[in-house]
Amino acid sequence: MxxxxxxxxxxxxxxxxxxxxxxxxxxxxxxxxxxxxxxxxxxxxxxxxxxxxxxxxxxxxxxxxxxxxxxxxxxxxxxxxxxxxxxxxxxxxxxxxxxxxxxxxxxxxxxxxxxxxxxxxxxxxxxxxxxxxxxxxxxxxxxxxxxxxxxxxxxxxxxxxxxxxxxxxxxxxxxxxxxxxxxxxxxxxxxxxxxxxxxxxxxxxxxxxxxxxxxxxxxxxxxxxxxxxxxxxxxxxxxxxxxxxxxxxxxxxxxxxxxxxxxxxxxxxxxQYWGYNLFYYIASSMHCHPNYVSRLMNKRTLSVKQIRDILKTLEPAKSLLYDEAYIERLYREYQSIECDDQETLRILKEKLGRRPLLLLGPARSMMKERVKVKRFIEEKKPRVIAVNYAPPTIEVDAIFMAKSKRYMQLFSDLQHNVNRAKPIVATSNMTKSEGSFPYVLNYGSLIDRDAEIIDNALVMILKAVLRMGVPAVTLAGFDGYSKRSRNYFDENKEYRVDGSRAEYLNKYIGGFLRSISDKIELDFITKTRYEWQGKDGE
Missing domain, CATH: 3.20.20.70 (Aldolase class I)
Structure with a gap:
């Protein structure tokens, strides 16, 4: 030897x-x-x-x-x-x-x-x-x-x-x-x-x-x-x-x-931790550059199965040579499952009737200002749609889901939730283990193809509401993003963002709210960091 x-x-x-x-x-x-x-x-x-x-x-x-x-x-x-x-x-x-x-x-x-x-x-x-x-x-x-x-x-x-x-x-x-x-x-x-x-x-x-x-x-x-x-x-x-x-x-x-x-x-x-983790396992098991995995995981929209499905479509010549434009194109192609949602929109509009519409988000204000939110529901008797989560103590009329990753988490949560029997309004990119969603909206018509994050759930549900011709919407639990503190009331659902990403998201969503404020009346009943109507949120 x-x-x-x-x-x-x-x-x-x-x-x-x-x-x-x-x-x-x-x-x-x-x-x-x-x-x-x-x-x-x-x-x-x-x-x-x-x-x-x-x-x-x-x-x-x-x-x-x-x-x-x-x-x-x-x-x-x-x-x-x-x-x-x-x-x-x-x-x-x-x-x-x-x-x-x-x-x-x-x-x-x-x-x-x-x-x-x-x-x-x-x-x-x-x-x-x-x-x-x-x-x-x-x-x-x-x-x-x-x-x-x-x-x-x-x-x-x-x-x-x-x-x-x-x-x-x-x-x-x-x-x-x-x-x-x-x-x-x-x-x-x-x-x-x-x-x-x-x-x-x-x-x-x-x-x-x-x-x-x-x-x-x-x-x-x-x-x-x-x-x-x-x-x-x-x-x-x-x-x-x-x-x-x-x-x-x-x-x-x-x-x-x-x-x-x-x-x-x-x-x-x-x-600064280093060592074996899911991220590097996926990269190696799919024989691809780690940046492809990080790009997809950081979107926070995909289940592990979906990430692997996208990575399977990588061309061999490109798999170990990172190309951001290439993986973004594959992501959009994978997500863009088109459907005709006109009938779904008509049915949803009919169910809303003339009652006010309240959208609930999963931010911390839902716990801090829950008394205010519940009082609004008792007084106004709105139709309530939760966005990408199921409130544990507030009964809603429907749950809007645009992210498979969130749905996989929600599926187990719903088993012991007051909203376990409520219908899911899903975007067409979503997958489900069996059966189908009762209401499906066309993903391609709700995303913002020019944005850094093309499929923000709040932007998507508001676009759907606009397409239904709803004149006004009230929002709670959409606080905006903080780089210093928790963004969600449930730590298990936490989506941590760095300073630049938090600033971008707040600015982008605030800009979107301003852009639609002449088409629909918006009102936040909980505090928000989004700047709209030319002023900071409360």
Whole structure:
């Protein structure tokens, strides 16, 4: 069996969590603890010529900055590495290796750029660095491309080349298949590395299996302290240190890694979680770029099943290359289930009759001002439609639903709700496990195709009310969005928004209300942040 080595990349890959802003003292403590642990390689950050020098941040403009940051710090027996995302740092920014704190440089690149990137690796090698060629998204390489890549690598003879499982798609079988092709075609002197991501909770298991391969070739596995890293995180270094001590007779000082975790990493983890979750599971299981999943999940309109249905329609060539306009088009196509709703509108208008109409939203004011709302209902005797929720104590005439995600939540809530037998007025994009909705409105005629959020439920129900020719509507429980406090009275239904999104939604909906105020009389009986009629809501 060839040599087995470990590489820590906390200060580089871990930096995706905190924008690489560790702080100088924390950077030094992490580094010194890793040196004391005996890990063979320590990657200290990115080299990016567009960045400026900051002693507290591990993205540095050149090799001279690395030496400046770590001046006076001992690297013991560890070899120190920097990483270049090919094209981000020119060769002119790299001093000869003997003049810097760095011992090696890792160059990451996608398959389309492998020839140019390997040529760059050859130039870096001439400067005396140990060079690591990093195959980003190794799962995108065909067997033929892997063999072609290996031959190109042999011309450069880097210290190592690594399989980077960018989206956490590999299992042991697939990992061994890729390694087998590289092993059969690479020069025996070139080491092979593996960089795991934990989307399927396999980062540590895969790395452990990789290090255990019966191969004469030198192998190295990446890890980070506490698995800190991009997306679902990485293989935890402390587990790899322990594994090599227990199973391969290594002599790492695991306690030093644990001290770094306790003193530095846990504080970051408490502020910014990383690790396995549903989001990264969906991205990996659908073999797609995580941004596609986040775009769909952030809409808060789709069930998991619907998200997966949309992702299944991704073209293979686009699945791992994020295209915002493309996924937005797929979303609209999926949602745009057209129907003729003229008869539904006629029936609903007939049921409303001449009685006032009250729309209820799920915001906190429904609890804070419930006495006012109930008094209005007792005095005015309105027809009441709840929007995207079922009030637990107020009986309504119907429930309007425009979001499948909300309906899936509502379905269980209704079993013990005073409104469990009330009819659902649904938009045509909705799905139901069995049967059909009693009233269905055409989704395409209610959305705002020019808006950032095309299917806001309040906007949609008001458009439907306008189409019915209703002269006036009263609203309660539509508070607008806050970036600082809860938006919904039920925490389980909470829809948290950041500051810019809250501001956008309040401004957009306020603008819509103003645009229809000459067509329908609007009155809020609870406080709202929406600006309409040229003034702030109460």
């Amino acid at each position: 060839g040599e087995r080595l470990l590489l820590d990349c906390t200060l580089r890959d871990g930096g995706y969590v905190n924008n690489w802003e560790f702080g100088y003292d924390q950077i030094v403590e992490i580094f010194e603890r890793l040196v004391s642990s005996g890990v063979e390689f320590i990657e200290v950050g990115f080299l990016d010529e567009k960045s400026s020098f900051d002693r507290g941040r591990t993205v540095l403009p050149d090799t001279a900055s690395v030496s400046r940051m770590f001046e006076g710090v001992s690297k013991g027996n560890s070899l120190v590495l920097g990483m270049i995302d090919y094209g981000a740092c020119s060769i002119e920014r790299l001093e000869p290796c003997e003049e810097t704190f760095l011992d090696g440089i890792r160059v990451i690149f996608k398959e389309a750029k492998m020839k140019e990137a390997l040529a760059f690796c050859a130039e870096v090698k001439k400067l005396g660095y140990k060079v690591f060629a990093q195959m980003v998204s190794v799962t995108t390489y065909t067997d033929e491309k892997l063999a072609e890549y290996a031959k190109l690598v042999n011309e450069v003879m880097p210290y190592a080349t690594s399989m980077v499982d960018t989206y956490g798609l590999l299992d042991e079988e697939h990992l061994c298949h890729i390694y087998g092709i590289l092993d059969a075609n690479l020069d025996p002197q070139i080491r092979v590395g593996y960089h795991a991501h934990n989307n399927f909770q396999l980062g540590y298991a895969n790395a452990k299996h990789f290090l255990s391969l019966d191969s004469k070739r030198g192998l190295l596995a990446d890890g980070t302290l506490y698995g800190m890293g991009k997306s679902a995180g990485n293989a935890p270094l402390e587990l790899l240190l322990m594994f090599r001590n227990d199973k391969q007779g290594a002599g790492y000082h695991v306690t030093q890694a644990l001290e770094a975790i306790d003193n530095v990493i846990m504080e970051i983890y408490q502020r």
